[in-house]
Amino acid sequence: MANANDIVIVSAVRTPFGRFGGSLRDFDYYELGAIPMREVLKRVNVAPDKVDEVFWGVGDTSACRDPYTPVAGRQSLIRAGLPHETVSISFDMACVAAMNAVRLAALEMKAGEIETAICGGATSFGQSPLVVRGLRFGGFRLSDVKMEDPLVALGYKDFNPVSVDSDNVAFEYKIDRQEQDEWAFRSHQNYGNAWNAGKFKDEIMPLEIPQPKGEPITLDIDEQYRANTTLERLAGLKAIYGTRAITAGNAPGLNDGATAILVMTRQKAEELGMEVLATVVENVSVAINASRMPEGPGVAMKKILKKADMKIDDMAVMEINEAFACVPLVSMKLAVDNDDAKYKELKKKMNINGSAIAIGHPNTASGARLVMNLMYELRRRGGGYAMGGICGGLAQANACIIKVE
Numbered sequence: 001m002a003n004a005n006d007i008v009i010v011s012a013v014r015t016p017f018g019r020f021g022g023s024l025r026d027f028d029y030y031e032l033g034a035i036p037m038r039e040v041l042k043r044v045n046v047a048p049d050k051v052d053e054v055f056w057g058v059g060d061t062s063a064c065r066d067p068y069t070p071v072a073g074r075q076s077l078i079r080a081g082l083p084h085e086t087v088s089i090s091f092d093m094a095c096v097a098a099m100n101a102v103r104l105a106a107l108e109m110k111a112g113e114i115e116t117a118i119c120g121g122a123t124s125f126g127q128s129p130l131v132v133r134g135l136r137f138g139g140f141r142l143s144d145v146k147m148e149d150p151l152v153a154l155g156y157k158d159f160n161p162v163s164v165d166s167d168n169v170a171f172e173y174k175i176d177r178q179e180q181d182e183w184a185f186r187s188h189q190n191y192g193n194a195w196n197a198g199k200f201k202d203e204i205m206p207l208e209i210p211q212p213k214g215e216p217i218t219l220d221i222d223e224q225y226r227a228n229t230t231l232e233r234l235a236g237l238k239a240i241y242g243t244r245a246i247t248a249g250n251a252p253g254l255n256d257g258a259t260a261i262l263v264m265t266r267q268k269a270e271e272l273g274m275e276v277l278a279t280v281v282e283n284v285s286v287a288i289n290a291s292r293m294p295e296g297p298g299v300a301m302k303k304i305l306k307k308a309d310m311k312i313d314d315m316a317v318m319e320i321n322e323a324f325a326c327v328p329l330v331s332m333k334l335a336v337d338n339d340d341a342k343y344k345e346l347k348k349k350m351n352i353n354g355s356a357i358a359i360g361h362p363n364t365a366s367g368a369r370l371v372m373n374l375m376y377e378l379r380r381r382g383g384g385y386a387m388g389g390i391c392g393g394l395a396q397a398n399a400c401i402i403k404v405e
Helices: 029-042 072-079 094-110 162-172 177-196 231-235 266-271 293-308 326-335 340-349 363-381
Strands: 007-014 053-057 087-091 116-124 207-209 217-219 256-265 278-287 315-320 384-392 396-404
Touching: 007 029, 007 094, 007 266, 007 363, 029 072, 029 116, 029 256, 053 072, 053 094, 053 363, 072 087, 072 116, 087 094, 094 116, 094 256, 094 278, 094 363, 094 384, 094 396, 116 363, 162 293, 162 326, 177 231, 177 326, 256 266, 256 363, 278 293, 278 363, 293 315, 293 326, 293 384, 293 396, 315 326, 315 340, 315 363, 326 340, 326 384, 363 384, 363 396
Parallel strands: 053 087, 053 116, 315 384
Antiparallel strands: 007 256, 007 278, 116 256, 207 217, 278 396, 384 396
16 A cells, blocks of 8 residues: 555666677766766656755776765766755665665655655776786885786685685586576577567667767667577686686676666655656665675575565566576575475566676666666566565675565
8 A cells, every 4th residue: 555655766767788898988987877867857857956865886986087985976966967965875785786775765765864865876897997006105116017907807805706606606506507508598588589679768768979980879778788699609608717607608797887766755756746656665685604695685585575574476577686697596596495396487587688697787786777677567567566686795685676556
């Protein structure tokens, strides 16, 4: 039953996601974030001064022109034309950040602190610099200088690469290379079918890309998608970083992109005459052992279903972000307690429009992408419930349940 204190979504949009070194590589990081902030307000004709707070996911701030404490959300919101008086928080929860942004906004709304917020995030792998350490007090007069690429074996210096940990967990769950490649192939197929059906037109804003010569080109599709992907090509790829099964084909790329969701209390939406697109039913955060990242979304899904007093069968559609193909596969097994029949049934409802392997994964933008894609899918279906789950670095995870009347 609708309640004036419900947390509702009234607008949601994202940029197309660019491949590494692709169309978005030269976009200034703050402007990349400002693009969907502007558009999410423009689409529903909401004045910038109506936004009480911005909750903005950030990760690799080295992509910013001011890498030391860049307050990225604030710089982007000012670029987007929001008033300087708009409060913001830029926070790092790795890949779960943009979904957790919705959670943080909801908590403040339930506390009566705010009524309206923009939630989202931006990532630019293309703007990540090479790093030189140890020079400040090193006294280099005659010596070699080592330059470091922070994107190699992406992960955390005091831990295994996330691919290695994920591979180990998948092996425990008896999820082999073939199953992971099949899931990756399915992701591209599902994305292609969804894009051809026009499903992404609701969420992706076409973006003009300036060219060195001639007119700008318009990007309206995620560059990660490969229409010519085949199981044979996936099977021919070598595993990376000494893993058994993880390859460049069954993992997402290093992508650029930004997302924004406009959330309000239902009372505020009604006051402004806004159409409610969806209600945020629940949103939870979990953290587990840092080496067991693929289990995170499954743990979060179990927690949220218990909190909402709901069952998986109540969900019309779901998505678990494909940080690697093994992540949704492991988490689905965990969510159904390794029941093979339930696992096979769950697959049919999961990632039906593709996920990060085909769409791309600009880490701190992806959580909001899941929410909006599920929301627009429910609206096309005439309503119902949907659940999204996403893992983040060192095994944090979020899950979110939304409802469309």
